[in-house]
Structure formats: structure tokens, C-alpha cells
Amino acid sequence: MVCWAPVRWGADAHCRLLGFSRIHWVYTEGVAMLSICARHTRGGIYLCNYLTAQRAGGPAPCHFSTSQPSLSKDHRDYSLPNVSWSQNLQDLYNKYQELSKNGNWKCIPSCSQWRLVKSQVGDPMEGVRENRFFIRNLDKDGVGLECCMFYNKAEKRMVCIFQPGPYLEGPPGFTHNGCTATIIDSTAGEVAVCTVGMAVTANLNIDYRNPILLGSTAIADSMVEKVDGRKVYTRCTVRSHDDKVVYAEATGLFIKSNL
Numbered sequence: 001m002v003c004w005a006p007v008r009w010g011a012d013a014h015c016r017l018l019g020f021s022r023i024h025w026v027y028t029e030g031v032a033m034l035s036i037c038a039r040h041t042r043g044g045i046y047l048c049n050y051l052t053a054q055r056a057g058g059p060a061p062c063h064f065s066t067s068q069p070s071l072s073k074d075h076r077d078y079s080l081p082n083v084s085w086s087q088n089l090q091d092l093y094n095k096y097q098e099l100s101k102n103g104n105w106k107c108i109p110s111c112s113q114w115r116l117v118k119s120q121v122g123d124p125m126e127g128v129r130e131n132r133f134f135i136r137n138l139d140k141d142g143v144g145l146e147c148c149m150f151y152n153k154a155e156k157r158m159v160c161i162f163q164p165g166p167y168l169e170g171p172p173g174f175t176h177n178g179c180t181a182t183i184i185d186s187t188a189g190e191v192a193v194c195t196v197g198m199a200v201t202a203n204l205n206i207d208y209r210n211p212i213l214l215g216s217t218a219i220a221d222s223m224v225e226k227v228d229g230r231k232v233y234t235r236c237t238v239r240s241h242d243d244k245v246v247y248a249e250a251t252g253l254f255i256k257s258n259l
């Protein structure tokens with residue numbers, strides 16, 4: 001299964017924040033990856049707990065977005081806390097909300113899908129079309145990626161606090177490294193876009209230092225190091241919520257769009 005996914009993401013408020021005027025599409029196998037991950041999910045303490053909760057009358061199994069067009073009317077902001085959030089994720093969220101009060105940090109809203117208006121794109125999509133953003137592809141809270149980004153304009157910095165769910169499993173019980181790469185790409189991409197406007201990933205180098213336990217809380221901390229013409233050099237570190245474990249370190253090059 002493959003799909004077209006927008007480079008742009010988020011709710012209307014987010015689009016306004018980033019000052020987008022155009023929509024750019026990239027071809028991605030993201031949904032396919034999530035589907036495969038979901039089908040092959042097995043093992044892991046977190047997953048066992050999750051399945052136990054389901055057997056005890058928990059919520060229904062996850063739906064996949066491409067087969068659930070009716071759900072695409074949902075304009076919920078997925079960056080808001082929900083019941084699947086761990087206390088650690090909630091604490092981090094509260095911390096950055098507190099920091100946002102003086103205006104230095106700003107919470108970035110996030111939607112699961114897009115609303116494309118024909119007049120905006122003048123495109124082959126024919127009228128209004130909605131799609132899913134890669135990191136918000138699952139309808140069910142907690143099974144995929146729970147995350148929220150905060151942006152610090154003065155520091156050219158973006159943090160993404162996140163909690164990977166059981167459908168993102170790589171090694172039994174741990175997060176798939178492709179998921180970690182997605183988080184890094186998204187966080188670094190977001191800070192690049194917030195700094196220079198529309199930009200795409202040209203290069204991403206990741207050193208994976210430690211595996212991320214499914215269900216744990218982590219933070220991707222990314223900043224723009226240098227802007228050289230259209231080139232935006234970024235750096236990103238992924239750490240545990242308490243800063244004790246470094247999960248990954250990355251550098252990324254983003255190229256400002258000519259459009």
C-alpha cells in the first residue's frame with residue numbers, strides 16, 4: 001500500500017504559523033510501513049500490557065486511515081494530551097506549556113489529515129481532498145505515535161516530546177528505527193521550515209545510540225545550526241524524558257524550496 005502524503009502538516013493554525021501558501025506533495029510508503037509494522041507486531045512488555053487491556057474490554061482494534069475515509073472529517077488537534085499519555089509525557093507537556101507562557105515557546109498543533117482546497121492548489125486533486133500526515137496515521141490513541149512539538153523562535157529550536165506505541169515496534173518491545181528517523185526528520189524539518197519557510201530534506205545522518213522502549217517517553221531536540229543560502233543545517237538529539245539516555249544523534253540538511 002502506498003499513498004501520497006503532504007509535506008505540509010497540521011491544523012489551520014499550524015499552517016498560519018508557518019505561513020504556507022502552497023502545498024507540496026511527496027511520495028511516501030509511510031502508511032505501508034505502519035501497516036506492516038502493525039501486522040507484524042509481537043512481543044514486548046508494553047504490547048502485552050496493551051493487549052491485556054484490550055482483552056479486559058479496552059478500545060477496539062486500530063483502523064488504518066486509508067480505508068477509513070469517513071474518519072477524515074476529524075479536525076481534532078492531536079498534539080493535545082489524551083488518556084494514552086504516560087505521566088512522563090504529560091509532565092513534559094506541562095513543562096513546555098509553562099515555558100510557552102512567556103512567549104518563548106509555542107506549541108505546534110497537529111492534525112491527522114489535510115484539507116486541501118482547490119483554490120489553494122489548483123491541482124489534480126479535484127476539490128477538497130483530505131489525507132493523513134505520516135506521523136499521525138492511526139486513528140486510535142496510543143497505538144502509534146503520541147507527540148507534540150514546541151518551537152522556540154529565538155533559539156531556532158524545535159522539541160518533539162513523544163511516546164511510541166505498540167504498532168511502531170521494531171525489535172521486540174522496542175521502537176522501529178524508521179520511526180525514530182521519522183521523528184527526527186519531522187522535528188528537524190519543522191524547525192527548518194519555521195526558520196526559512198518551505199524546505200525539504202536533502203540529507204539525514206543518524207547515529208542510533210540506544211533502543212527506545214515502546215511506551216516510554218522521549219524528546220527529540222532539534223535546532224538550526226547554520227543557514228547558507230538555501231541550505232539549512234540542523235542537528236537533532238533524541239533523549240529519554242529524564243535526559244539520562246541518548247537514543248540517537250543526527251544531522252540534517254534541508255533545502256529551502258524555490259517555489
Ligand SMILES: CCCCCCCCCCCCCC(=O)SCCNC(=O)CCNC(=O)[C@H](O)C(C)(C)COP(=O)(O)OP(=O)(O)OC[C@H]1O[C@@H](n2cnc3c(N)ncnc32)[C@H](O)[C@@H]1OP(=O)(O)O
Nearest residue numbers: 007008009026185186189190193199200201202203231255
Ligand atoms: C521538511 C518539510 C516540512 C514540512 C512542514 C513541516 C512538517 C515537518 C515534517 C515533515 C518532514 C518530512 C520531510 C520530508 O519528507 S521532505 C521530502 C523528502 N525529501 C525530498 O523529497 C527531497 C528530494 N530532493 C529534492 O527535491 C532535491 O534534490 C533538493 C530540493 C533537495 C535539491 O534540489 P535543487 O535542484 O532544488 O537544489 P540543488 O541540487 O541545486 O542543491 C542546492 C544546494 O544544496 C546542496 N545539496 C543538495 N542535496 C544535497 C545533499 N543530499 N547533500 C549535500 N548537499 C546537498 C547542493 O550541493 C547545492 O549546494 P550549493 O551548490 O548551492 O552550495
